[in-house]
Amino acid sequence: MGNLTMGFSHFAHRTLTELAAISGVCRNPKAGLRILMYHAVGGEAYGDFFGNYTITPEHFAQHMDALRGFEGANVVPLGLESCGGGAQANIAISFDDGYLDNLRFAAPILIERGMPFTVFVSSQFVQEQHAGFLNPEDLRELAELPGVMIGAHGRTHVPLVGCDDLTLAHELVDSKMYLEDITGRPVSTMSYPYGSVDRRVLDAVSTAGYQLAACSHIGINQAGRDPLLLARTTIFGQDSVSFFRRKLAGCWDWYGCLQRDSLHREN
Ligand SMILES: [Zn+2]
DSSP, X not given: OOOHHXXXXXXXXXXXXXXXXXXXXXXXXXXXEEXXXXXXXXXXXXXXXXXXXXXXXXXXXXXXHHHHTOTTEEEOOOSTTTXXXXXXXXXXXXXXXXXXXXXXXXXXXXXXXXXXEEEEXXXXXXXXTOTTBOXXXXXXXXXXSTTEEEEEOOSSOOOGGGSOHHHHHHHHHHHHHHHHHHHSSOOOEEEOGGGOOOHHHHHHHHHTTOSEEEEEEESOBOTTOOTTSEEEEEOOTTOOHHHHHHHHHTTTGGGGGGSOOTTOOOO
């Protein structure tokens, strides 16, 4: 979800990334696991003032065709076995928040191409049937589709760092239990709303029983990356196919060096 700062900085980042691409820093996909982060596909993303976090279904299909044709890249499900990176350039696809359009528009495009994907869902949006989000029946339908994994995204989509201990436990445990009840499957992955995570949150995520958690730090996951702090590559609705290819090749990764990543525990 966007805010004013992200909207303005987006344009500066885009310019620098174009320069990185022109300079030839990133010609080939890097080895490891790159997790793409999308939000809405065809609908409106919550709090998205600049329209960065929604992409039309047609444009999303173009991205997926570019991904399929990206030499050296291998689309994989998000799982413990893939989070260690390895020698291949593995790509996992993820969506945050739990929009209904993920089921209606994104899923058919991905299934047609045989691409697995993960949807991180804020459980209260489902439970209270917020407009534009998956309702319980939609969620069950999505979870049943081939190659789909459902992960949690907190209960109410608040930044977890600001929660007191009790609220934090509810955000992590209640969302997990609710999603497991609805889908009938274990939920062991999550993503942090707003990328909000610190040491206390990380410990609570581990205690709640999650095995994988994705943050909003930009980069590729290679051997030694903490599975509860997986980096992702944000994809914006305005990203052209050529720009998308550059993100796949790692041209955006320079920005990760500027992000605060004090929790990252590399071996
Ligand atoms: Zn979110």
